[in-house]
Amino acid sequence: MHISEKQIEIRYAETDQMGVVYHANYIIWLEIGRAQLIKDLGFAYTKLEEEGYLSPVIDVSIQYKAALRYGQVATVRTWIESHSRIRTTYGYEILHEDGTLAATATTVHTLVRKDNFRPVSLSKVDPEWDAAYIDNMRVQE
Amino acid sequence: MHISEKQIEIRYAETDQMGVVYHANYIIWLEIGRAQLIKDLGFAYTKLEEEGYLSPVIDVSIQYKAALRYGQVATVRTWIESHSRIRTTYGYEILHEDGTLAATATTVHTLVRKDNFRPVSLSKVDPEWDAAYIDNMRVQE
Amino acid sequence: MHISEKQIEIRYAETDQMGVVYHANYIIWLEIGRAQLIKDLGFAYTKLEEEGYLSPVIDVSIQYKAALRYGQVATVRTWIESHSRIRTTYGYEILHEDGTLAATATTVHTLVRKDNFRPVSLSKVDPEWDAAYIDNMRVQE
Amino acid sequence: MHISEKQIEIRYAETDQMGVVYHANYIIWLEIGRAQLIKDLGFAYTKLEEEGYLSPVIDVSIQYKAALRYGQVATVRTWIESHSRIRTTYGYEILHEDGTLAATATTVHTLVRKDNFRPVSLSKVDPEWDAAYIDNMRVQE
Numbered sequence: 001m002h003i004s005e006k007q008i009e010i011r012y013a014e015t016d017q018m019g020v021v022y023h024a025n026y027i028i029w030l031e032i033g034r035a036q037l038i039k040d041l042g043f044a045y046t047k048l049e050e051e052g053y054l055s056p057v058i059d060v061s062i063q064y065k066a067a068l069r070y071g072q073v074a075t076v077r078t079w080i081e082s083h084s085r086i087r088t089t090y091g092y093e094i095l096h097e098d099g100t101l102a103a104t105a106t107t108v109h110t111l112v113r114k115d116n117f118r119p120v121s122l123s124k125v126d127p128e129w130d131a132a133y134i135d136n137m138r139v140q141e
Numbered sequence: 142m143h144i145s146e147k148q149i150e151i152r153y154a155e156t157d158q159m160g161v162v163y164h165a166n167y168i169i170w171l172e173i174g175r176a177q178l179i180k181d182l183g184f185a186y187t188k189l190e191e192e193g194y195l196s197p198v199i200d201v202s203i204q205y206k207a208a209l210r211y212g213q214v215a216t217v218r219t220w221i222e223s224h225s226r227i228r229t230t231y232g233y234e235i236l237h238e239d240g241t242l243a244a245t246a247t248t249v250h251t252l253v254r255k256d257n258f259r260p261v262s263l264s265k266v267d268p269e270w271d272a273a274y275i276d277n278m279r280v281q282e
Numbered sequence: 283m284h285i286s287e288k289q290i291e292i293r294y295a296e297t298d299q300m301g302v303v304y305h306a307n308y309i310i311w312l313e314i315g316r317a318q319l320i321k322d323l324g325f326a327y328t329k330l331e332e333e334g335y336l337s338p339v340i341d342v343s344i345q346y347k348a349a350l351r352y353g354q355v356a357t358v359r360t361w362i363e364s365h366s367r368i369r370t371t372y373g374y375e376i377l378h379e380d381g382t383l384a385a386t387a388t389t390v391h392t393l394v395r396k397d398n399f400r401p402v403s404l405s406k407v408d409p410e411w412d413a414a415y416i417d418n419m420r421v422q423e
Numbered sequence: 424m425h426i427s428e429k430q431i432e433i434r435y436a437e438t439d440q441m442g443v444v445y446h447a448n449y450i451i452w453l454e455i456g457r458a459q460l461i462k463d464l465g466f467a468y469t470k471l472e473e474e475g476y477l478s479p480v481i482d483v484s485i486q487y488k489a490a491l492r493y494g495q496v497a498t499v500r501t502w503i504e505s506h507s508r509i510r511t512t513y514g515y516e517i518l519h520e521d522g523t524l525a526a527t528a529t530t531v532h533t534l535v536r537k538d539n540f541r542p543v544s545l546s547k548v549d550p551e552w553d554a555a556y557i558d559n560m561r562v563q564e
Binding site: 063 | 164165168169190195198200203205208258
Binding site: 009011012013028031032035044045046070071 | 454467
């Protein structure tokens with residue numbers, strides 16, 4: 001199981017009037033973590049889109065543990081929680097610089113054809129990528 | 142139990158290169174729905190902050206059912222799912238103009254003092270507001 | 283000359299740690315003002331995109347006069363500053379509820395074909411729309 | 424005159440339905456460039472805020488030259504265009520990986536006290552920082 005790590009330099013634009021990072025912005029970081037994991041495994045999300053596929057998010061669940069602030073660097077740790085013919089679940093931890101947990105999350109994704117939004121299986125679209133996900137998933141079913 | 146309704150005119154800025162609303166932007170709409178519910182019940186979130194309190198989000202869970210696009214008007218329906226001394230859970234539905242479900246969600250919130258982020262009970266800060274939430278919650282425990 | 287008016291309910295997500303609206307978010311409101319002006323004149327930007335055209339921004343200039351805050355309602359006033367075969371300049375004022383000026387701005391746009399980003403003239407694409415812009419522009423050359 | 428360079432990995436969330444980066448997001452990058460320049464010169468914007476000051480933007484002017492896309496890395500080059508007792512103007516170029524110009528911009532800032540939004544001079548607040556800006560400005564008046 002591979003866990004990718006991606007650092008996020010927190011932007012002023014990401015704060016709100018509470019003086020901390022606005023909660024919806026963490027969701028954007030999850031996607032950056034996901035892209036890093038895909039890259040670490042040797043694949044590219046952009047290539048998938050170029051070939052006519054999209055990977056929409058169908059479920060997000062996130063638990064906020066500690067606030068993050070402008071000027072800090074967060075780390076997003078991302079892994080494959082589970083992967084099946086029809087959906088992939090990614091797991092995440094967002095950490096402070098000292099390792100304190102700022103948030104935990106999972107997101108669930110399908111794969112669809114760009115032209116008709118019909119679901120397809122990653123095993124058909126890119127068998128190597130599919131195999132890499134099966135090899136690296138945390139939950140062995 | 143009161144269910145508030147708030148219309149959201151979808152912004153061009155809210156779309157992404159998939160041609161639909163970027164998934165993190167729904168989280169922003171949940172907050173707009175929440176503010177509407179509070180207003181419908183006769184209270185104001187801004188007043189709470191002015192008096193030295195914040196209501197941070199500690200958990201978001203959202204299920205995406207159908208894509209939304211620029212030019213469409215979404216409706217956010219918001220209600221009190223549950224409410225206790227230490228946390229409040231809001232429930233949401235996001236609907237297309239024809240009533241089709243675009244997403245369902247819940248968010249969990251605490252109430253803290255602005256100066257030290259220490260939790261306080263809404264029943265102490267604003268007993269009337271607390272009573273209105275108890276009267277209107279969906280889950281009767 | 284027509285000046286459209288569009289109200290913007292300020293979102294919590296639009297604030298930053300200064301406690302006021304983050305400056306880049308005004309740019310998003312300009313686009314909402316623009317869409318309102320087009321609608322007032324009887325046209326629709328979405329239809330233009332459906333027919334294979336895009337109207338990218340090539341220049342933005344904005345002057346910030348007074349801060350706006352969460353809970354306030356801003357008004358965006360939008361008009362055609364000038365319009366020629368190759369570019370359209372929109373003028374804007376963003377106002378507080380009491381009429382105080384919060385910002386002034388202009389944006390310059392071209393019209394291009396979606397497939398090759400080549401410029402086209404609105405007079406060719408939609409002569410009626412083009413005529414409406416000429417009739418309504420502020421600067422008579 | 425120092426020109427700072429800061430790389431921006433373009434986020435999926437920053438695209439819109441045109442398939443390119445949404446124009447308002449460039450404004451966020453300018454601020455990241457600005458923070459880098461300040462850091463390069465040995466100062467920190469966060470420290471300024473901690474000491475009770477804010478540096479609001481009063482004017483933004485940006486010219487878009489070439490679209491940027493998800494997966495690309497943009498570079499923001501930032502310098503002091505001019506600096507006086509009451510305002511500082513930053514100059515910017517945003518570049519593609521091959522050096523192609525994607526945008527040019529300037530932003531104008533004042534310095535104010537956080538508690539009353541009254542203007543102050545950087546020469547009073549931090550004479551060293553003020554001197555560094557004078558030494559590094561492009562326009563010698």
